[in-house]
Amino acid sequence: MPTNIPAPQFTATGFVAPAESAILAGAQLDINTAFGGVLDQSLTTPQGQLAMSEAAIVGDANAQFLALANGVDPAFASGRMQDGIGRLYFLTRLAALPTTLQISCSGGLNVNIPVGAQIQDASGNLYACTTAGTIPASGSITLSFACMTNGPIAVPSSNSVSIYQAISGWDSVTxxxxxxxxxxxxxxxxxxxxxxxxxxxxxxxLDSILGNVLNVSGVVDAYVLDNPTGSPTTIGGVTLGANSLYVCVAGSYTNLAVAQAIWTKKPPGCAYTGNTTATVTDPNPQYSTPPSYSVKFQAAVNTPIFIAVTLKNSSAVPSTALTQIQGAIDNAFSGEDGGIVPRLGSMIFASRFYAGIALLGSWAQIISVQIGCGNNPSATFTGSISGNTLTVSSVASGALAVGQYIADAAGAIVSGTQITAGSGTSWTVSIAQTVASETMYGVVPNQNDVTMNINQEPTFAAANVILTLV
Incomplete structure (x- = not known):
């Protein structure tokens, strides 16, 4: 006996499943026909419950097949299906990586720092030693430590780390x-x-070079550009030398691997613009003495983004509002929400973060979301930080003020550091730390968008979000 449940269709647009209401109507008709057409069609009856169960089973099977059909299309694939498509291109999904630190370990002569020895930063994050070492006669040795939690945890300032597991003779860390x-x-x-x-x-x-560089282990972002003219040209805030190739790279990588990726794809005879140099040797076995080439590229500057969120105040706003908003913005920065990921040289719109915040609940009634970074500082100055005191020696532009976030190009300042009081040359900051005299900038997130220079990798830290309820 034929069924009255409509079948899915394969059309020019793909697999199209019938509406579940149509499936339910077909199941009801099948059951009623089987019993002579005299059954009560109410869904509260036993036959109504059977019809709903059958419709749910068929609808679920259709949904599962639809997910499978979408999974073979790169535009919609996710999870294991996307991993499978990636393997056709010899690509694997980049795994989460921990923040890694170079730590100067000081103490007595011949004190051994083993793999797994732990230190802690001011935020309570733990880091484990990845390379064992023995303190020499100089009294200190620099070793690598990796955060025990994967993800983009900000690099702590020089003196905001401490020994977590005591080892006899191991005195201090920087x-x-x-x-x-x-x-x-x-x-x-x-x-x-x-x-x-x-x-x-x-x-x-240029796409050849970009694709090859992005395939280097540890590279998370890259930007490739050239200057075909015979004179220096400034593009995206960076001056490119005459007839030069510019490659900016962000991530945790080896310089040689990046240089080799550039050299194997670049056109012959071009110059380079960049601040990092590695020597590549031609691997051609025909050379008795293989020639070597100095390849230059730009190491990206991690540039913190600051975001100010203003919501309408109400009794419905939970105590965890700031934490939830920070999570929503983090999802947007990492692309977990399916949107565009902020990248080198990109324009970042504050409106990019509206949807994620609004989806947190009806309590998230957005009045404004504004953004700022070092490209539009309210002040650029030379200063140093000791404890909670910021000492300013000179101001190059703008003016410092209470409420500004403080950041730097080197990443020595702890994310979320904010001016809370002060004037003139002496100010109070929200996070105690030690930072030597350097160029700093004060930022107020008060713009609708920011444009990153082509050497700046936008970074997000939860501490750089300020929430105001009005």
């Missing part, structure tokens, strides 16, 4: 430098990288 970690690669970011990887098969084009 953070020398660090590389911010990352979340697992999102669906959107993985698909973009797959598209760009296709260009790896060509040579000489």
């Amino acid at each position: 953070c020398i430098s660090g590389v911010i970690g990352r979340n697992v690669e999102s669906r959107t970011a993985f698909e973009l990288r797959r598209q760009q990887s296709v260009a790896m098969n060509s040579i000489g084009m």
